[in-house]
Amino acid sequence: MKDSIRKVSIVGYGNVGSHLVNAFESNGVEVSKVLVRSLPSNRSIDFITDIQGLPSKSFVLVCVPDDQISEVIGSIPSNCSVAYTSGAKAISVLPERDDLGVFYPLQSFTKGIELDLSEVPFFIEANNSAFEGQLSELASRISNNVKLAASEERMKLHVAAVFVNNFTNHLFHVANSYLESRALDFNDLKPLISETLRKIESESPYNVQTGPARRGDKKTIDAHLKLLNGIEKELYTLLTKSIQQTYKTDDKL
């Protein structure tokens, strides 16, 4: 078994990188260098702009957008061990090296919005079991929920995350824009949104589904469709159909 990783360098200081720097520093893991394109004004961190400035034989965590991962990893000195934080990038498509792994936090990060990482699931994968052990141990310094996941599993988790985060947030936007353009207040939906979330803490979403589609209430569905246009109407129609398929209610749109 290799030594624990107690010092990390990080490539990228965006949504993910900035949160991980904070989490490591708060949990006794030293952040050695942070590689960025251009030096920020924050000088409590040792920023560098040249990838050759990464310490030799160190551990480097790559937190850059998916389409830059391959190139970045290809440029990191070959004696460094490397992990990256993407949910969607398979380990098999990246340039090979001795220690290559995945350190994927299943969360949506926004730079500057504080976040407790201790409950965030981290999914680990590596091209050898010694490095896998090191990455798991490192993740367990900042989170209580660390699991192994092969690339295909990680991608499936990522798809599901798109449904519950990206698509859910988009539905919030659709409702917001619909109400705003009619001089109504999206804030009046917030208690309902909180409750939607609270219900699935203790029950499966299947069991707490309500609404006209679930009831097969064709009259209300038709009345709603008359109030919608364009893609809002398409979304309403397809989501209603999907709910009806789920519960096999009799009414058809």
Place this chain on the structure above:
Amino acid sequence: MKDSIRKVSIVGYGNVGSHLVNAFESNGVEVSKVLVRSLPSNRSIDFITDIQGLPSKSFVLVCVPDDQISEVIGSIPSNCSVAYTSGAKAISVLPERDDLGVFYPLQSFTKGIELDLSEVPFFIEANNSAFEGQLSELASRISNNVKLAASEERMKLHVAAVFVNNFTNHLFHVANSYLESRALDFNDLKPLISETLRKIESESPYNVQTGPARRGDKKTIDAHLKLLNGIEKELYTLLTKSIQQTYKTDDKL
């Protein structure tokens, strides 16, 4: 101005009725009779099963499914004032009477799951301003957010509520069922779901949208689509299209 309503009878003891009975009783409004189809075992409430047992000249709040409202209201003694709790039923389609109004809590209730009503928005409408005043005053006994809304506005709020509650919950179900059938754990998405909600407390959903559709990341979108089938794939495609239209990203599906 008419007197405040300090005594209510309620028709229906389902998701909405049961919560309103509790809220009234906790806030100094006497619940006189509760009309149900068959007598429950709970005897701390004065249940009745015959609509003619409703007190004469009283205030009656109708909490039954939309398709029963018209018939129920038609059967209530004509000297009673009546309101109902539906978001989707226009006042104009119901049998006329002297005092007819709407008392609509914008929330998703589940019988037996406790809920703080004080932040729930109540939308009030009535066929005369004196009754409208009484209903507003009554709602303000149990909630800090009471507003007037005409039937068309209420219906629009109801449509928006379907998006943020029914459709959002269904996306949770889709993710749950997708992961479950692949031996992955929906619970690992819960911190992400909480964060999705937390972000819109302080920011508009438009501003916090992330993900492959928002970035125009066609590679990831294509990889995701390969992992989906049937209506899950249709949902992914349409929601992605809708996000791309919202931000006018260049990539096309």
